[in-house]
Amino acid sequence: RNPSVRMELGNEYQIKKQTHMKTILITGGAGFIGSHVIRRMVTFHPETRVLNLDQLTYAGNLENLKDIENAPNYQFIRGDICNTAFLERLFQDYEIDGVIHLAAESHVDRSIADPMAFINTNIVGTVNLLNACRGAWKDLSTKLFYHISTDEVYGSLGKDGLFTEETAYDPRSPYSASKASSDHLVRAYYHTYGMPVVISNCSNNYGPNQFPEKLIPLAIHNILNMKPIPIYGKGENIRDWLYVEDHASAIELIFSRGVHGRTYNIGGLNEWTNIDLIRLLCRIMDEKLERVPGTSEKLITFVKDRAGHDLRYAIDSTRIEEELNWKPSLTFEQGLARTVEWYLQNIAWMENVTSGAYQSYYRTQYEER
Numbered sequence: 001r002n003p004s005v006r007m008e009l010g011n012e013y014q015i016k017k018q019t020h021m022k023t024i025l026i027t028g029g030a031g032f033i034g035s036h037v038i039r040r041m042v043t044f045h046p047e048t049r050v051l052n053l054d055q056l057t058y059a060g061n062l063e064n065l066k067d068i069e070n071a072p073n074y075q076f077i078r079g080d081i082c083n084t085a086f087l088e089r090l091f092q093d094y095e096i097d098g099v100i101h102l103a104a105e106s107h108v109d110r111s112i113a114d115p116m117a118f119i120n121t122n123i124v125g126t127v128n129l130l131n132a133c134r135g136a137w138k139d140l141s142t143k144l145f146y147h148i149s150t151d152e153v154y155g156s157l158g159k160d161g162l163f164t165e166e167t168a169y170d171p172r173s174p175y176s177a178s179k180a181s182s183d184h185l186v187r188a189y190y191h192t193y194g195m196p197v198v199i200s201n202c203s204n205n206y207g208p209n210q211f212p213e214k215l216i217p218l219a220i221h222n223i224l225n226m227k228p229i230p231i232y233g234k235g236e237n238i239r240d241w242l243y244v245e246d247h248a249s250a251i252e253l254i255f256s257r258g259v260h261g262r263t264y265n266i267g268g269l270n271e272w273t274n275i276d277l278i279r280l281l282c283r284i285m286d287e288k289l290e291r292v293p294g295t296s297e298k299l300i301t302f303v304k305d306r307a308g309h310d311l312r313y314a315i316d317s318t319r320i321e322e323e324l325n326w327k328p329s330l331t332f333e334q335g336l337a338r339t340v341e342w343y344l345q346n347i348a349w350m351e352n353v354t355s356g357a358y359q360s361y362y363r364t365q366y367e368e369r
């Protein structure tokens with residue numbers, strides 16, 4: 001699909017590429033989604049210099065980028081988006097043309113336990129980056145700041161309806177409130193300072209490299225180790241799941257062709273209750289591990305519900321489909337099978353992550369600037 005999309009885009013795509021895509025700064029590139037975006041940009045855009053700025057928090061793992069770490073158009077920089085002096089130096093040292101901003105604290109449960117880390121990175125860090133761009137960018141017409149956000153800013157749906165780009169923001173967790181706040185600030189910089197921006201709000205991602213605190217990799221990890229799979233409440237909450245590569249392809253498209261000042265919703269039209277999803281995953285895992293059918297399902301354990309647990313998210317992605325010709329490439333069954341396959345083939349990745357070994361290795365290799 002991608003090569004044909006590129007052909008359809010033709011000249012316009014080429015022209016845009018020459019302006020804000022010479023040197024791009026991708027933040028959070030060592031994380032789950034960021035690593036897929038980095039690989040895609042480094043591989044499909046050899047003429048673009050890709051800088052990966054990441055602090056390597058617990059969620060950042062350069063193991064995710066081992067296969068492209070020596071690519072000539074790729075460079076890793078360890079640093080914190082909360083550090084304004086560092087950002088100022090970075091924008092002086094490199095002539096950055098475009099930013100794809102993914103660095104964030106990303107887990108709702110952690111935001112309930114420690115909201116301040118989310119306020120700092122997600123809100124203050126985003127404004128720091130916007131200010132660094134404002135300070136460094138003289139000709140705004142050739143630049144672009146792209147903020148990666150979540151559908152959780154729209155709040156919680158009842159049984160019916162979909163989030164559109166016009167849905168009023170109604171965030172309910174410290175995580176979603178921090179992302180909503182940063183979205184508002186990005187838009188404020190567009191209106192107030194003429195900063196060229198785009199924003200996308202995506203549904204729940206799954207796929208390789210996802211940290212095993214999120215539902216799907218956590219369940220895979222626990223099934224592998226015959227540990228209980230915790231299901232919050234009754235497991236009736238609904239999420240719309242999108243394979244991470246499909247999100248990365250949408251990000252590439254929006255960065256290349258998105259209309260400035262605009263928001264794009266990205267989703268899979270793929271709603272699952274948590275319990276149905278976990279039952280499907282258990283069946284796939286039993287099959288792949290050649291276990292007696294029903295073995296993994298016995299691990300399902302209902303636990304206390306998450307505080308303020310949003311009931312349902314679902315996305316109307318008509319705009320990106322019609323304007324940018326994007327569609328998810330995989331069904332959920334295909335994506336989930338591929339994901340399970342990846343985790344089974346990368347048990348060492350999972351072990352390094354759960355033991356914390358990845359952190360001491362990469363952190364000592366890269367000093368924070």
Ligand code: NAD
Binds near residue numbers: 029
């Ligand atoms: P992640 O937690 O896997 O990765 C976040 C990355 O940001 C890590 O590599 C971490 O080291 C880095 N980081 C954190 N704080 C930093 C700081 N202060 N300075 C520099 N780097 C820092 O997150 P993810 O799931 O890949 O999500 C990436 C982005 O996409 C986030 O902005 C998130 O809100 C958004 N998003 C995620 C999903 C999802 O389902 N995972 C869905 C929609 C939107």
Ligand code: TYD
Binds near residue numbers: 109
């Ligand atoms: P999660 O992967 O944390 O993503 P988000 O909260 O951003 O949607 O959770 C997905 C759903 O799974 C959500 O409804 C909470 C639920 N959940 C569990 O039931 N058990 C778990 O152990 C986790 C981590 C999540």
